[in-house]
Amino acid sequence: MITEKQVYDALSGVMDPELGRSLVELGMIRNVTISRGGVVAFTLAFTIAGCPLKQKIERDAREAVMKLPGVKQVNITQSVMSEEERKALFPPGATELPQLNKFNKIDRVIAVMSGKGGVGKSSITALLACELARQGKKIGILDADITGPSIPRLFGLPPGGLRGSEQGILPAISGLGIRVMSSNLLVPTEEAAVIWRGPLIAGSIQQFWRDVLWGRLDVLLVDLPPGTSDAALTVMQTLPVNGVVLVSTPQQLAGMVVRKADSMLKQLNIPVLGVVENMSYYPCPDGGGNHEIFGPSHVEELAAAVGAQRWLKLPLDPRVALLGDTGRIEEYRAENLQEILTLFS
Numbered sequence: 001m002i003t004e005k006q007v008y009d010a011l012s013g014v015m016d017p018e019l020g021r022s023l024v025e026l027g028m029i030r031n032v033t034i035s036r037g038g039v040v041a042f043t044l045a046f047t048i049a050g051c052p053l054k055q056k057i058e059r060d061a062r063e064a065v066m067k068l069p070g071v072k073q074v075n076i077t078q079s080v081m082s083e084e085e086r087k088a089l090f091p092p093g094a095t096e097l098p099q100l101n102k103f104n105k106i107d108r109v110i111a112v113m114s115g116k117g118g119v120g121k122s123s124i125t126a127l128l129a130c131e132l133a134r135q136g137k138k139i140g141i142l143d144a145d146i147t148g149p150s151i152p153r154l155f156g157l158p159p160g161g162l163r164g165s166e167q168g169i170l171p172a173i174s175g176l177g178i179r180v181m182s183s184n185l186l187v188p189t190e191e192a193a194v195i196w197r198g199p200l201i202a203g204s205i206q207q208f209w210r211d212v213l214w215g216r217l218d219v220l221l222v223d224l225p226p227g228t229s230d231a232a233l234t235v236m237q238t239l240p241v242n243g244v245v246l247v248s249t250p251q252q253l254a255g256m257v258v259r260k261a262d263s264m265l266k267q268l269n270i271p272v273l274g275v276v277e278n279m280s281y282y283p284c285p286d287g288g289g290n291h292e293i294f295g296p297s298h299v300e301e302l303a304a305a306v307g308a309q310r311w312l313k314l315p316l317d318p319r320v321a322l323l324g325d326t327g328r329i330e331e332y333r334a335e336n337l338q339e340i341l342t343l344f345s
């Protein structure tokens, strides 16, 4: 007769690949029943509803139990942990995060996120970093957009040429002293494509956190790929993110997708600190006032909907694109960005 203990023992060898802990240790296995005919049934409670690894985890769990002598069939029912269970598993400041290199001390980690692509996340990450650096803060940017990195280009940092030491990889340093780590600094030419699958991407994000000699930083900004992708989830689940700045544009659709991002953050208990509406208006150069090219602003409602403390509008300004494309983003001053900098201290 198969025992419950055997089932648990088999499942304690199955890992949640993202969290690096076993399904048993994470409390994901429930209601184990074993029938005489060798049918084992149990519930698999995922930590979040949208767990991207659901299928893999279920497959691994099934395989592990099938290996037990006498097991003919494995029936798995999927469920999702309650808010309380999740909180108990990931208390604020929990130590299940990958160890930070002992030479690093990072006070705050802020991720810049959007619902959809091309709304200006990377530009705004760079501009925020510049304003903070001008205030004398020590700033780093971790470019978590592994397959579409754009941070080095904005700062005119060439590919290759990163130096390593026994303690870790040294980040590139911008004119204003911002420390930058990006997959585009590791490839031989800017055009070389990084075509990696999920697990490699997740691995390199963790490496950028762990193996880079950031030193002492006041703020590490994390530029995310668009949306609620795997990579965004990896950042949120494996780095100690203190909060998020959401970037959107005035289009309704952009707002809708931002709310989707917000719902992922709620599930992970990460607060939205500020909302930036980019390309909010176009200031007519000959004094004709501000034109709302992409329609009326929704930033105030959006900020209220996601519970953000601050919101901000940035204009559509061809100089952002021009200076960004030529590696001179540090020359751009967005005066009103100052208004949200207090969120970072």
Ligand SMILES: Nc1ncnc2c1ncn2[C@@H]1O[C@H](COP(=O)(O)OP(=O)(O)OP(=O)(O)O)[C@@H](O)[C@H]1O
Pocket (backbone or CB within 6 Å): 114, 116, 117, 118, 119, 120, 121, 122, 123, 124, 145, 148, 150, 224, 225, 226, 278, 279, 314, 315, 316, 317, 318, 319, 320, 321, 322, 324, 325
């Ligand atoms: N306020 C602005 N005014 C004019 N152009 C802008 C502004 N903000 C961003 N851009 C331009 O829009 C384009 C997209 O910006 P950016 O790369 O920062 O967006 P993103 O959200 O990071 O994109 P992705 O989703 O691809 O990572 C770039 O060419 C950038 O120069």
Ligand SMILES: [Mg+2]
Pocket (backbone or CB within 6 Å): 121, 122, 123, 145, 150, 223, 224, 225
């Ligand atoms: Mg980007």
